[in-house]
Amino acid sequence: MRKGRVLFALIIFFGLIYAVYQYTPIFKPNTIEIVVKSPKAYFSANKTVNIAISDKTAPIKSIKVELISMNTTIKLFEKQFNEPLVKQFDVNFKPNKVIPQGKAVFVVSVEDYSKSNFLNGFKKVVQFPVFVDSTPPKVILLSGVSRIKIGGAALAIFYVKDTNLKDVYLGVSRDGVVDRFRAYNAQTIFGNPNVYLSFFTYRLSKLKNYSTNIYATDEAGNLTIVHVPVFYTTPKIRTSRINITDEFIKTKVMAILEHEGIPKKETLLGDFLYVNDIVRKQNYAKVKEICSKSESKILWKGRFSQLFRSAVTATFNDKRFYYYKGKLVDVKYHKGYDLASVRNARVNAANSGRVVFEGYLGVYGNTMIIDHGFGVFSLYGHLQSFLVSVGSYVKKNQYVAITDTTGLAGGDHLHFDVVVDGYYTNPVDWWDYHWIKAHILNVIDEAKTRLSLLNQ
Template sequence: MRKNRSNFIAYSVLFVLIVAGIFMLFSSKSFEREKPLISIEDKIYWNLTSPLLVKITDESGIKSLKISMVDAEHQIILTNQNFEAPMEVLDINLSFPKTGFQSQKKGYTMSIEAVDASKWGFFMGNKETKNVEVIVDSKRPEINILNHSYAINKGGSATVVFKATDERLKELYIETNFGKKFTPSKFYKDDYYASLVAWPATQSSFSADVVAIDYAGNMTKSKIRFFYQNRNYKSSKIKLDNQNRFLNEKIPELAAQYAQNHESMSNLEKMKFVNENLRGANEKLISDITSKISEDIISEFSLKKFYPLKNAKAVASFGDHRYYTFDGQNISESWHMGLDLASTKNASIVTSNDGKVDFAGENGIYGQTIIINHGFGVFSLYGHCNSMAVKTGDQINAGDHIGATGVSGLAMGDHLHFGMIVQGIEVRPEEWMDNNWMKDNVVNILNSSKKMIDGQ
């Protein structure tokens, strides 16, 4: 009896171990059951000249891959590979075969077959197949630049209107030599677009091309031929010393608010933190907010000149490149990307145009800040406010009181930091405070473009 009981226990333990072993074996990565994932659309457009990317992924790794192209008469193998070391991620760049096919045909079928290294399916692995419809499209998009501002100033703005057509248009933007891409708005009628562009004061040169790309990868570029007007901006040296209120009062105040380790920092270290790290974060916030473009169709442009502060005097200019020195050494630098206006203490700030408040809150060196979206990629900014009479999301009308001037942020004296921004680029406020400039460079360009479109 005791022997039978011992045998039963032994067999039971053995059975449990076998079951556990089988479970562990089949639940392991080696026996995974997921088919490879072939990342490509069921229907694609190909210009037959650019490489075509096919991405395949699998947990146990791809051990073989076969891709072929088929038309009504031929089948050609594009790739047929076996991998000694299975690949979890495969990025395959396919080229159209130079022989065996006629590229004039309008379509093909691409067959993709991938097998993974899993031991599932009696060690055969998981197989995935996918047939892709390939539509041949070798025609480039068409771009016709209809009208644009005659000139653009360094630090300033300009307008361009153009027509872009393609049955399968995927991307449309204005590319600059410094990496910024401006997003055009739909203008007036189908296939027409308009955009403001900006030349940053920090960039020594400017050029811009309208770029159109279709789903097949065909690209067209067309240069916007502005007359480029260079402009020299002020360069200032600001001397700091141990008796300086800016270095010993204002900087520590902001560092205490925003720097985690401010207590262990010297005043010069606090200065670098505020003027570089904090400023960088604040300017990124402004850029992020003002880079968002509405998808509304532009037909009219009714903005009037901006005049935010009555009887104000300019106390600091736009584009001032400031160098901060201590004991004769440069310790930090910055660009002043606004126009400082001052009148009386706590002076009323009034908006000159309708818009939507996209931001109203604290923003580091700018203090209490209001950013208003006026459409067509145009934003106005009001910094160093003592108080704000609006909140984020408010719709406002021309003539509304939106706040009062103050000394919040990095301001030493009561004033308004007034900025104008075009699609994330801070530009010369003076242009937007001049009715003649706005008429010549924006309003007239759009109105004359509509007449051209109507006449076509």
């Protein structure tokens, strides 16, 4: 009899332990996980809600997504799982509902089939404040049809307004890629904080399927795209033959490799090809990085100046065929103008601006870059020395450097580039006052007229 009571007590004891283990959250806690990938701080009824839901120990029973706005609960999504089978579920949907703009609370509620909460299942709620903004930015093109030669530059001016504006830029699509040009706030010109401008260029394209658009995005992810009409022409491309000798490689190429700390290749030709391709691409990337930040005002005035008393020895986008021992080994496009004067000629600044870089830059040798504002830069390569320092503001035609043969230069000359937001463009346009007036000054005046009509 006593043994029976002990056995019964043990059964009750272990039964209680099992019940505590199996049906209470002491040993089996809530394992529901909710990861809200979007929205974050801002919510748009036009953007996809993306939530990852999982439960390590029990199947999901129900999911509910709501928005509490102006003391009203708006049901966005609800799903019941009638069978206890699913432990992981991704919520993806567009609300497509009219929701009042302003402050709200985003709420996600999930219940599971767990028996570890006294047979009631677990529930987890994630909620956080959001700002509802379902209105895309307002974008109005203020400039008219842009005209551009491939390789040349053009200016687009536009009005963008959004309380929660996040990003605005101009994009040129070509050959399946998009060249992105920074939109600079142009309040210094127009006196309006909602006016932006972008200088841009059309790079060489195989398909010539150019498309130019303004992209404006707000914090909620609402996107506005406005097309920029562009009429373009194709200039004739010059070609040239450059014969590479062993002596040139041993002197010019080796100097670059040593300066960059790059080991020599197995052959002299390998050394040349590495510098002409890999090092050159690295130099282009460095120039793009340097030219990614510019002052939001025009620092220059009038047309740009060519190197005084210089002759043009190579032009923009010249197609260069490199031969080594009579064999074609490489093809490259020249990204600027080569200007020859006397040996160690003094270099005049093409226009006023601020010196943002001076130093050694691979194929360019000793190089100086001047910021002229709104993403326009001038580059001076193959220099011997610098006459001004980084950070200095220089005047148009002020002497800033001395020419030489540093970098991949076969003789004493100046390599001159005009760079727009990191992209090379034809300097010859910037030397022409009539081009400056027609493609920049007149465009600004037309935009001012359209802006005044917009403000009426």
